[in-house]
Amino acid sequence: MKKTHKISSISLLQIFTFSFVALFLSCSSEETYLVVFVEPENWSVAYGTTKKVEIVPIETGIEVIYLKIQDSIVAKWSNPVKNKGFSYLIQTEQWGIGAKKIELIAVKKQQEYAHEKRLIILSDIQPKGIAYEIINSYPHSITHFTQGFEFDGDQLFEGTGQLGESKLAKIQLENGESIQEVALSNAYFGEGITIVGDTVYQLTWTSNKCFLYDKNTLKPLPEVFSYSGEGWGICNNGKELFTSNGSHQLVVRNPKTFEPIRTLEVYTDQQAVVRLNELEFIDGFIYANIWMTNNIAIIEPEKGRVVGLVNATELVSKGRGQVGDSFNGIAYNKKRKTIFVTGKNWEKTFEIKLIDFDQKDILGI
Numbered sequence: 382m383k384k385t386h387k388i389s390s391i392s393l394l395q396i397f398t399f400s401f402v403a404l405f406l407s408c409s410s411e412e413t414y415l416v417v418f419v420e421p422e423n424w425s426v427a428y429g430t431t432k433k434v435e436i437v438p439i440e441t442g443i444e445v446i447y448l449k450i451q452d453s454i455v456a457k458w459s460n461p462v463k464n465k466g467f468s469y470l471i472q473t474e475q476w477g478i479g480a481k482k483i484e485l486i487a488v489k490k491q492q493e494y495a496h497e498k499r500l501i502i503l504s505d506i507q508p509k510g511i512a513y514e515i516i517n518s519y520p521h522s523i524t525h526f527t528q529g530f531e532f533d534g535d536q537l538f539e540g541t542g543q544l545g546e547s548k549l550a551k552i553q554l555e556n557g558e559s560i561q562e563v564a565l566s567n568a569y570f571g572e573g574i575t576i577v578g579d580t581v582y583q584l585t586w587t588s589n590k591c592f593l594y595d596k597n598t599l600k601p602l603p604e605v606f607s608y609s610g611e612g613w614g615i616c617n618n619g620k621e622l623f624t625s626n627g628s629h630q631l632v633v634r635n636p637k638t639f640e641p642i643r644t645l646e647v648y649t650d651q652q653a654v655v656r657l658n659e660l661e662f663i664d665g666f667i668y669a670n671i672w673m674t675n676n677i678a679i680i681e682p683e684k685g686r687v688v689g690l691v692n693a694t695e696l697v698s699k700g701r702g703q704v705g706d707s708f709n710g711i712a713y714n715k716k717r718k719t720i721f722v723t724g725k726n727w728e729k730t731f732e733i734k735l736i737d738f739d740q741k742d743i744l745g746i
């Protein structure tokens with residue numbers, strides 16, 4: 382009893398001391414700038430442009446100033462003179478789309494003083510509104526909280542969520558019923574699915590686990606991949622996996638190890654596109670449901686630019702039914718060249734075709 386009391390007193394004291402030191406440090410670092418960016422700067426620019434930043438030392442005795450972009454030193458100025466400014470040109474193509482950390486570090490008497498900004502590099506393309514036509518509709522099980530939707534040939538696979546109800550199933554398109562299915566343990570909330578070779582990958586929402594199955598038997602494979610953060614959607618282009626986590630970022634992964642290769646930041650010409658959910662790779666582009674909207678974003682997988690937006694409000698009203706939740710689920714049938722879409726607990730799955738979506742035209746290639 383006594384021992385417990387003693388430990389908690391020490392912990393509280395440590396927390397207090399730490400907080401005090403942290404507060405002191407944050408105050409001092411915020412107030413002591415030896416070098417600054419000249420304001421007002423526009424910290425949001427289009428990809429492809431050159432961004433000129435103006436820099437001015439505001440103190441004497443600085444030995445050296447470093448400019449860092451994304452933690453890499455890109456320029457260095459020795460013995461700068463107070464109030465004598467200089468500039469640096471940031472080539473946005475070199476850094477890619479997304480939020481970039483831009484940092485000035487002034488060194489004086491072996492102390493470092495930092496001044497940090499975020500440069501948002503937006504897409505240079507305005508997304509095109511893409512229309513579609515409904516080719517057909519099919520029943521969808523209202524007990525399926527759809528989180529993953531993908532074809533292997535003509536066989537539709539569906540992964541579902543909710544604790545105690547999550548599963549992976551092969552679906553008979555004509556009636557929406559499971560031909561074969563495997564349940565997840567009650568501890569796991571199933572998320573996106575994708576198929577590479579003979580393997581089905583299934584993410585979990587907050588358990589940091591990706592389960593693997595033999596696509597023919599739906600037997601779970603012994604290997605389980607782990608990852609950091611939440612699991613939402615997943616798709617692949619045959620060589621790489623793409624995973625979403627509810628943010629505007631997509632992580633490109635090695636299918637053999639699940640290790641991240643790079644991160645894509647998804648932007649329009651105005652803003653980051655957040656809450657990217659179920660994914661599908663179609664003809665060189667990533668299609669993503671945007672959670673809490675009726676939209677699908679069509680994303681270029683190299684740079685993260687949103688080239689098109691499909692507004693599926695009509696499908697939501699026609700397919701959701703009484704108990705349906707959000708629009709989620711995109712599966713491409715390569716043979717039919719049509720896209721199948723549904724939602725969580727929806728009554729229907731729709732087969733659609735996009736109208737006048739010419740990717741090459743949009744990208745100007």
Ligand SMILES: [Ca+2]
Pocket residue numbers: 529530531615616659660661710711712
């Ligand atoms: Ca999909």
